[in-house]
Amino acid sequence: MPDELLQQSARAVDLALQSGAGDAVASVSRSQSARFVHRDGRIEQVQQSTSYGLYLRLYVDGRYSTHSTTDLRPEQVRRFVEDAILLTRHLQPDPHRVIPDPALYADRSTANLDLDDPAVRDLPRDLCLEWLRGMDAAAHGDPRVISATSQVSFGSSASGTVSSNGFEGSQGGVHVSYGSSVTLEEGDGRRPEAYRYVTARHLTDLPAPEIAAAEALRRALDRLGSCKAPSARTTLVVDPEAGGNLLGRIVGALGADAIQQNRSFLAGKKDQRIASPLLTLTDEPLLPRGQNSRPYDGEGISARPMRVIEQGVLRSYYVDTYYGRKLGWAPTTGGPSNLVFAPGAKNLAALVADAGEGFYVNAWLGGNADGATGDFSFGFHGHAIEGGRLGAPVSEMNITGNLLDLLNNLVAVGDDPNPWSGYRTPTLVFRDVEFSGR
Numbered sequence: 001m002p003d004e005l006l007q008q009s010a011r012a013v014d015l016a017l018q019s020g021a022g023d024a025v026a027s028v029s030r031s032q033s034a035r036f037v038h039r040d041g042r043i044e045q046v047q048q049s050t051s052y053g054l055y056l057r058l059y060v061d062g063r064y065s066t067h068s069t070t071d072l073r074p075e076q077v078r079r080f081v082e083d084a085i086l087l088t089r090h091l092q093p094d095p096h097r098v099i100p101d102p103a104l105y106a107d108r109s110t111a112n113l114d115l116d117d118p119a120v121r122d123l124p125r126d127l128c129l130e131w132l133r134g135m136d137a138a139a140h141g142d143p144r145v146i147s148a149t150s151q152v153s154f155g156s157s158a159s160g161t162v163s164s165n166g167f168e169g170s171q172g173g174v175h176v177s178y179g180s181s182v183t184l185e186e187g188d189g190r191r192p193e194a195y196r197y198v199t200a201r202h203l204t205d206l207p208a209p210e211i212a213a214a215e216a217l218r219r220a221l222d223r224l225g226s227c228k229a230p231s232a233r234t235t236l237v238v239d240p241e242a243g244g245n246l247l248g249r250i251v252g253a254l255g256a257d258a259i260q261q262n263r264s265f266l267a268g269k270k271d272q273r274i275a276s277p278l279l280t281l282t283d284e285p286l287l288p289r290g291q292n293s294r295p296y297d298g299e300g301i302s303a304r305p306m307r308v309i310e311q312g313v314l315r316s317y318y319v320d321t322y323y324g325r326k327l328g329w330a331p332t333t334g335g336p337s338n339l340v341f342a343p344g345a346k347n348l349a350a351l352v353a354d355a356g357e358g359f360y361v362n363a364w365l366g367g368n369a370d371g372a373t374g375d376f377s378f379g380f381h382g383h384a385i386e387g388g389r390l391g392a393p394v395s396e397m398n399i400t401g402n403l404l405d406l407l408n409n410l411v412a413v414g415d416d417p418n419p420w421s422g423y424r425t426p427t428l429v430f431r432d433v434e435f436s437g438r
Contacts, residue, residue, distance in 0.1 A: 002170035005030065005160030008072065012054055013162050015081040021088075023059040023099040025163040025300070028052075028072070033155030034123075038132035040140075040147055056081065057099075060088040064097035096325040100299045102166045104321075104331060108302040109286050113293045115173025117202040120154050123176065128152045131178060135213035139180040142217060144224075146191070150180040150213060167300040173201060175291075180213035182220040192226065194219030194363070194381075198420040201289045205419070219362070222383070226395040228437040229384050235358030235411075236399060236433040237351060237385065240418035242361050243425035249369045249376065250403060251336050254308065254316075256323035258371060265374035265404060266314060274314045275407035278344070281309040283316075285337035292337040292422035301333050308339070312408075340424045344413035348427050351412050353388040359397075359435055360385055367398070374403035398436045406430055 009026040016024035030052045037045035053070040054077065065088040069080045132150050139148035158172030179197030186192055196216040200206045238246060250266075258264040266274065285303035287293050296302050299321055307315045319327070320334035352360060365379030377400045384391040414427030 002158060002160055002172070005158060006162060006168060006170055007160075008054070009160050009162040010168075011074075012056060012077060012081060013164050015078055016056065016058060016085065017164055019082050019085045021058050021060050021085055021164070023164045025057040025099065025161065025167070027055045027159055027161040029055070029157065029159035031155060031157035033153065034125075034128075035151065035153040036125075036128050036132055037149065037151050038136055039149045041136060043129070043132070044149075054080075056084060058084055058088050059097065059099055060085055062093035062095065062097075063088050063091040064094055065091060096322055098321065098325070099163060099165055100167075100301065100321045100331070104299070104301045105167045105296070106302060107304075108169070108295055109304070111286055112288070113173075113286065113290070113295070114288045115201050115293060116156075117174055117176075117204075119203045120174040120176045120201075121156050123154050128154075131209040134210045135178070135180050138210040138213035139182050139217050141214065142184070142221060144184045144186070145182055145217070145220075146185045147183045148180055148213075148216075150178070150209075151197070152176075152178040152209075161300065163300060169296055169300065171295055175199060175201060176203060176206070178206070178209050178212060180216040182216045184220050184224065186224055192220055192223035194223060199291065200420060201291070205289060223381060223393050223395065226381070226393040228396050229359070229392070229394045229435075231437045232435050233432060234435065235355045235385070236430040236435075237348075237355055237358060237360045238428045238430070239348075239360065239362040239382075240414070240416055240425050240427055241421070242363055242380075243428050244418060244421050244423035245364055246428075247339065247423050247425055249371075250407070251318075251339070253371055253374070253403075254318050255335070256317055256319040256327055256329065259317065260323050260326050263371045265370075265372060265402075266317075269314050270317065272314060273312045273408075274404060275309060275312040276410035277312045278410050278413050279309050279312050279407065280307075280342035282307050282340050282342075283333070283337055284340045285333075287338045287340070290338040290422065291420075294337055297333045297335065297337075299331075299334055301331060303333070303337065306332060336422075338422050338424060341413060341417060341426055343415045343417060343426055345415055346412065347416055348414060351414055351427055351429050352385055352390060354412065355385050355429060356388050358385045359383070359394065360390055361399075365395070369403065374405075376401060376403055376406075394437070396437075400434050400436060406433065409433070
């Protein structure tokens with residue numbers, strides 16, 4: 001299939017050049033996916049889909065546009081390309097929109113990223129249904145459960161990309177995900193909920209489906225009796241899964257687009273200390289079996305590890321060709337792949353014991369963060385930390401502050417990175433955080 005996709009992309013580029021484009025990039029992709037949803041003892045939804053399409057980037061007389069189509073019949077592609085060229089000529093010129101420098105395509109890694117598992121590609125429907133029944137039974141393992149939903153999804157993708165200035169590449173892989181969400185009846189109209197879903201490239205990297213469902217039930221049971229605790233300024237311990245969401249707020253401020261548009265609290269801070277020396281963060285696009293592993297990014301820039309934060313010092317931004325030209329910066333890569341923390345030496349129990357008092361957060365309940373200033377306010381689910389142990393469940397509380405202050409108040413990093421995410425976040429411990437409760 002990769003050769004076929006590359007041939008189709010090459011034909012689209014040739015058509016674009018023949019029709020008057022100065023440069024063009026074409027990518028033909030094909031994907032398949034399936035999703036099964038099981039609720040309270042019965043199948044609720046079965047969804048299967050296949051997509052096949054062409055995505056085209058055009059550079060015409062200083063103008064730029066993007067176009068896509070799912071009709072890949074040769075005559076229709078010809079008409080699609082010709083119409084796209086005509087439309088592009090009506091746009092305003094943009095001197096910053098140029099095709100990437102071909103030097104950025106060089107030295108592409110040939111490492112085997114191991115993103116394709118035949119067991120996932122050929123996952124039998126009957127096995128998915130068996131998993132769903134097992135998860136449903138595990139998720140209903142307490143009489144207070146009033147509803148439980150389990151899901152299995154899997155799929156594969158492949159793409160071939162060709163540019164008019166020498167890029168040619170193909171990539172693809174598979175993914176599989178499953179888990180459950182559980183709702184309990186607590187009385188007084190209260191219905192605590194929780195979930196657990198896991199995702200990987202290979203089946204052998206996942207826990208058994210019943211274990212994921214049982215964990216969803218355990219999390220829901222842990223929320224029985226949740227209430228607000230008194231407001232305090234104290235220690236925050238963030239679970240690895242919840243840490244990924246927190247990290248996303250920081251990564252958004254590292255993009256050259258946010259910096260150029262004055263939407264980043266990290267603007268102007270390259271090679272400055274922005275966090276505790278305990279924080280070292282590396283972008284690892286070549287991580288075997290990684291959720292976001294890739295040999296090249298969306299522009300064709302060859303993938304390589306990039307140190308983002310080194311012992312608290314900001315070392316790199318995410319810079320694509322367009323915003324790099326606007327800022328006068330050399331491109332690095334347009335966006336994150338797998339983000340890996342330098343680990344600490346202790347697990348969650350040891351970190352909670354060290355904290356003594358504070359709050360443990362295992363899920364966020366919305367909130368917002370100002371990308372320009374770093375000010376934030378997040379609601380959360382979790383537990384009070386009392387005497388070095390997890391205590392009563394808490395909810396309907398908020399943490400507030402500034403992300404720069406939070407990063408500088410990092411006092412411990414766990415040895416337990418989340419293996420089922422592109423953000424390999426471990427347990428994180430912050431001191432002196434403002435909690436709003438009763």
